[in-house]
Amino acid sequence: MITVLLFAQLQDSIGKEQIEMEASNISISELKERLKSTYNLPQIDHVMISVNEEYALPGDMLSSGDVVALIPPVSGG
Amino acid sequence: MITVLLFAQLQDSIGKEQIEMEASNISISELKERLKSTYNLPQIDHVMISVNEEYALPGDMLSSGDVVALIPPVSGG
């Protein structure tokens, strides 16, 4: 099980703060593809990914229990 | 009569906050020379002069009633 956290416009689009996904041993790219096809998320290509609160790369592999966050371009400050 | 205000090390050297001088129609350069010979003030060459709270130039003329200040290099901030 992987937890996917949603923020900002993604949270508004999907209407949820987080999604639980049955998945393990998939890459971040694969996770992105799966989210893209399950939800209407064209903007996911512009989204950074963090795993357990650290920025991650597309090739990084996910394990069960990981907390992934979709991080759209930030606008703090 | 011209009032000459003293600050910082000049005030400490001369031991006064101000000097009254019987003078009018003299230039700032002349005033400086007069102060230099009356008091022991070798550092007066490095001192800026203000007249009535505005910076003044060596050639500017002084009139009776003017308030002159000797302004050693500043060190605020």
Place this chain on the structure above:
Amino acid sequence: MDKVMFDIVDEPIQVGELIEKVTRREAGAITTFLGTVREWTKGRRTLYLEYQAYKPMAVKMLEQIGKEIKEKWENTEVAITHRVGRLDLSEVAVAIVVSSPHRKAAYEANEYAIERIKQIVPIWKKEHWEDGETWIGDQLEQVPYPDGEPTKIGKGDMS
């Protein structure tokens, strides 16, 4: 250090408390940056803002910025607090304070901090305009996503 130097808060930011966090005898200069809610942006009126953060990661990223600053500028202390939730006009969204023996480093490090916040800290701003609302996608490149997807790309407007 026991003090919390990097924080995300829901309540108004107390600038004086932040300044105290970095005040010390080695310092001769303390710079503060406050990002405040501006009413007008390119002719469009803001009524209020709403900030959302991925809190634990945002704190980690602020800590990382602090670490970067200490590596780049010797003997600096940094504290940063970002507020989330609803903010009205003129309220402080972010406060950055830097102390240093000399002023040049205090200015440079402070400006570096706000630039890095806009790059890596997971915090998002929703503009509540007079005529609608928008999540601001990227302040540096100004990519707004008004309806949850990119529709237009404009020139950066950095506050």
Place this chain on the structure above:
Amino acid sequence: MDKVMFDIVDEPIQVGELIEKVTRREAGAITTFLGTVREWTKGRRTLYLEYQAYKPMAVKMLEQIGKEIKEKWENTEVAITHRVGRLDLSEVAVAIVVSSPHRKAAYEANEYAIERIKQIVPIWKKEHWEDGETWIGDQLEQVPYPDGEPTKIGKGDMS
């Protein structure tokens, strides 16, 4: 404007009050610079400082700096307070606050203000060292006059 934006005071500076003076809806950025009393300067220990000002002229010169800033950076507001008298370690000698719609101008104008203060504002600092006292003649060129006359010239030490 009714508020006193440029001031010389004998009492501790209230930074929050200064920030309030420049806070406004057009601003998105407020920068603050605090010059504080540092303990160590090139291995020499300061016990406390004493500042003296030619008050009416100092206020005029601060006002002039404010005017220069408004000419150079559009839509900025500036407030500056300098304290005089005895100041202990870590106390604030000068506070400069600048508000602006955008942050770049707020940083630049603030740094400009402190540079100009060190050039034109008739305020003098007397260092009370552990081992003596010195009127600091010129911080930019660091010409101290320990006994009322120039004795040595060192490299600038700008705080």
